[in-house]
Amino acid sequence: MKMKTIILLLHLLQIILYVANFTMAEPIYSEIFRCKKDSGTYQPNSLYNTNLESALKSLPALNSKSIGVKPNQVTAVALCAGYLNPQDCKSCVDKTIPLLLQKCPNQKGAAAWRMKCMVKYGEYAVNNYDVWFVANEVSGTKTKDVVGLQNALSSLGETLLLGLYKEQPTGYGFNNQRYGSQTLYMVMQCTGDILPNDCTKCLHHISGEIKRCCSGAIAAAILTPNCYMRYAHSDFRVL
Structure with a gap:
């Protein structure tokens, strides 16, 4: 009787662990940063830097913002998961921007994915399709x-x-x-x-x-x- 009980408990524990692993493994990504190395770099306090800061400040109120003309044109884009409410979207984007600038200092092109939003910027115009990563x-x-x-x-x-x-x-x-x-x-x-x-x-x-x-x-x-x-x-x- 005791042996049957032990076997039953072990079987039940196996099921619980399987379900727990199945569920806990779901949240799979949190922070992914990519610096576009071939985009070149910009100098602090340069016109490109000023345009970049202005473009990023417009997010996520605007999904994308282009500022300036070449060679100092900057386009910044934000994307929030379609199921996210505006407040959580803004919070995610606001937290992502400084992290991206820190991870890719002075890089003209970069992108960051976090759990529920994405921010990218570069010296391209809107309607630019470029799967660079x-x-x-x-x-x-x-x-x-x-x-x-x-x-x-x-x-x-x-x-x-x-x-x-x-x-x-x-x-x-x-x-x-x-x-x-x-x-x-x-x-x-x-x-x-x-x-x-x-x-x-x-x-x-x-x-x-x-x-x-x-x-x-x-x-x-x-x-x-x-x-x-x-x-x-x-x-x-x-x-």
């Missing part, structure tokens, strides 16, 4: 239903892409889908400074990256300067 963050926890997850990712990804193309070509899409006993949540979003066709191109690109980097992972994110995609098995909008 691709970052992926992948949960170390794997699903037991790899085929089911892959099918759900493909189906849900196609649904979001079609919706974004038809209704909000440079916007935000979120949805979920059941497969087996699980629910998959996914978000796709583009920055507001690129054209609709470039948004679609960017999202198709990162959809391919998901297949290459993240097989079986219960949560992952693909982040670029122009768009991102994230999926998980919990509703990250409420985290």
Whole structure:
């Protein structure tokens, strides 16, 4: 009797640990900074520096702001997750800007992704599509239903892409889908400074990256300067 009880308790503990790992692994990325090395540098107190500070101060009230003329033109862009309220968006962007400037001092081009917002800047004009980096963050926890997850990712990804193309070509899409006993949540979003066709191109690109980097992972994110995609098995909008 005691042996059966011990075996039952061990089995129950295994289930609890599996569920805990499954859940705790979901928040996968927090801070990603990229300095665009080929963009060159600027001098402190220069006109570029002044224009950069002015452009950044306009965020996130404006999604993008261009100031100046070449060679001192600066465009700054902010993107908040589409489910974020304005107050939390402003807080995220305000905290990200000084961190990005600190990580990429005097760099003319840079980008930062934090949990729920992105900030980038450079000497380019609006409608500039340039995937100069691709970052992926992948949960170390794997699903037991790899085929089911892959099918759900493909189906849900196609649904979001079609919706974004038809209704909000440079916007935000979120949805979920059941497969087996699980629910998959996914978000796709583009920055507001690129054209609709470039948004679609960017999202198709990162959809391919998901297949290459993240097989079986219960949560992952693909982040670029122009768009991102994230999926998980919990509703990250409420985290």
